[in-house]
Amino acid sequence: MNSQRMYEVNVERNVEIRLRDGICLRADVYSPISERKFPVLLMRLPYDKSVSEAIGYMHPEWYARQGYIVVTQDVRGRYASDGEFRPFFNERQDGVDSIRWAKRLPQSSGKVGMYGFSYVGATQLHPAADCSEELTAIAPAFTNDGYYEDWTYRNGALHLAFVQSWATSLAPDIAIRQGDAEAAGDLLRKMNRIGERYDHLPLHAHPGISKPFSPFYYEWLEHPTFDDYWKQWDLRIEYDNIKLPAMHIGGWYDIFIEGTIRNYRGMSSRHPNQKLVIGPWVHYPWTALSRDADYGEDARNVVDHLQVRWFDYWLKGRDNGIMDEPSVHIFVMGDNAWRQEREWPLARTQYTKFYLHSEGNANSLSGSGTLDTNAPDSESCDIYAYNPLDPVPSLGGNSCCVPSIAPMGARDQRPVEIRNDVLVYTSQELTEDVEVTGPIRAVLYASSSADDTDFTVKLVDVHPGGKAINIVQGIQRASYRDSNEQPSPIEPGRIYKYEFHVGSTSQVFKKNHRIRIEISSSNFPLYERSLNSFRTDREGDYTDVKAATQKIYHDAEHPTHLVLPVIPRNR
Known part of the structure; x- marks a missing residue:
């Protein structure tokens, strides 16, 4: 007091x-x-x-x-x-x-x-x-x-729900200041319903985002790389x-x-x-x-x-x-x-590799995907189709700003884990608490039939009853794999190594819980959808959409894994 x-x-x-x-x-x-x-x-x-x-x-x-x-x-x-x-x-x-x-x-x-x-x-x-x-x-x-x-873009992908909802939220005051009551009312309605139009293409011509009153949204799209702007x-x-x-x-x-x-x-x-x-x-x-x-x-x-x-x-x-x-x-x-x-990351961190395994069918909760600290030997890759017309829906996560129209927070992921375009890798039940506190890094070996695409990663805490709570998630646009300043296409069918920061957290996976990693190619509308074709502008529409075949490799030569910051519990 x-x-x-x-x-x-x-x-x-x-x-x-x-x-x-x-x-x-x-x-x-x-x-x-x-x-x-x-x-x-x-x-x-x-x-x-x-x-x-x-x-x-x-x-x-x-x-x-x-x-x-x-x-x-x-x-x-x-x-x-x-x-x-x-x-x-x-x-x-x-x-x-x-x-x-x-x-x-x-x-x-x-x-x-x-x-x-x-x-x-x-x-x-x-x-x-x-x-x-x-x-x-x-x-x-x-x-x-x-x-x-981490504001407008994330490893090359637009922070779609945040950018569009924030842009519309800034617009009504501009109309009010101009004395345009009709426009202000229309902009308020569009702001409250922007979540219904996240799927609109092309992004650079959005009917719910007014160019006269939200010109900055279109300006941000004109700068898709980390340039002087x-x-x-x-x-x-x-x-x-x-x-x-x-x-x-x-x-x-x-x-x-x-x-x-x-x-x-x-x-x-x-x-x-x-x-x-x-x-x-x-x-x-x-x-x-x-x-x-x-x-x-x-x-x-x-x-x-x-x-x-x-x-x-x-x-x-x-x-x-x-x-x-x-x-x-x-x-x-x-x-x-x-x-x-006394510091971040914690000095006592034990950075531990958690490897993906399967029999070549880690697709959905029904698949054979497992997760442990043993490096793989000879294993078949996992295959899934990514269709931008049917992206994996976002359940919770790190977005902004209104919970009713942007995916935010901790949510049960099972409704998306039933999809075959979501690869699911789950550990055995833990015999003791495992604390993960610090930065999480992904190392993915993947190929695509497209010349550009996205790969998404999610770390999940699986409770004894099956509830699967998202802890942290990330995305990597393939063309931005080396640089946010000079993106370049990938060669279809070629295996690339993608290393990227997934996120930071502090989570204790309790005894009898399980650690899970999800891999896919969309997390929408938290992030925009890749249309599976190399381009840096946001002018692509539904006629430009292509489906892609994605492969995730986890063998001795291509050991896909996440590096988790494990903290010893014997303090």
Whole structure:
């Protein structure tokens, strides 16, 4: 229980902030009623400052009661602020100007922190590279280290459900600002029904995504490789310049979990005072319930409590012990408990190869696919047909942003495991708990009858009753096997070795459970479908679709496997 003084709060609406180029942004300012000086917490968002991401955090007034001046600002071109909204383009310079403005507020103590999740996590990190001296500490949550890999694309495949649903969610405010009520109503209806149109082809001419009101969606499609358009926002080249304490917060089922981890690792390798907090959460809401899994009382939302401790230490100088704790705070699923660690990945990790085996018919739950740590000898490959007109449907996973229209969280995978285009490899029942905590890597030996295609991987926890819960999943577009910058077709029928990062997790496979790996060529609409023809544009339509014959090899020369980060349990 927080025993510190709670303040009454005064609220000023639409306070103007004039930027260096003359554009006026507007913010709501929540100030404790007192003669004292207080540190400032700044949130810059494109989702309406009147709401201020209250779906995840406590209301800004709650933070102000704790003794903070809270400034929630509409970014350029959104809601009450002037200018044109272009996602990503102005957040760095506008953020710097806003931070300096907040620091000079009459009641400010001179200490400024920032918080917010998703896009609002990025609005902290980008200006921090230019004003680490003015900014004291940040708490970027559920965000990425750039906007290409793990935001718009994943190993060459479009993050379809997220990109399309997010683009439509940004559109209604643009119409409202233009005074076009009819268009705004139409855009709201399209936003709520976008899930019904994920199957539309071609992607670059989508009837549910308006070019006048969502032009950025079509702009993203025009940049399918990691080119200069995306490199301008690559935070990995900025880590040396972000010299301030940061608490990186994420969720195992969040779309941006990999970027969250990369930000922590990149910044902690250069600067002290970094923390990493990861719960068993989807993008939002942050609760113990994740569709078909319940992670218990300890998995409830603890973010507000942690942020107050964080900012109390850095902005108020309160020695509350938070910096005496280990830097990594993870929720271990299966054990359903929080655990503190000193690094990521864990130093005691035993990277263990789990090999695929079968009699040549691992297709579906009825097949002969098995999984163990013994390398294969002489085994027949597994064969399946991938038809883009009938893709494997996504059940849960790491997407964003609304659970009702995007595949998110933990789901029972048996409805897709009955399909013959899903290869299923399952271990024997475990005789003891097996903890998998860290990054997971796939090594696939595969061929295709097409000159381009996708291969998907999923790690699954099989319960004694048969329930099969997805833990982490990944995808690799064949043409992007060597590079996200220069894709190239594959030779039909040739065996290629595909090595790629599947994802990160912390999961204990309990005694009597089984470990399962699924291999297929689609996970839709989490990711777009490959049409099985090499092209980098998104102009292909239904007449361009081709079926492909896929083969997964697991023999002595081609030992397909996953590398799992196994953690010894005898701590």
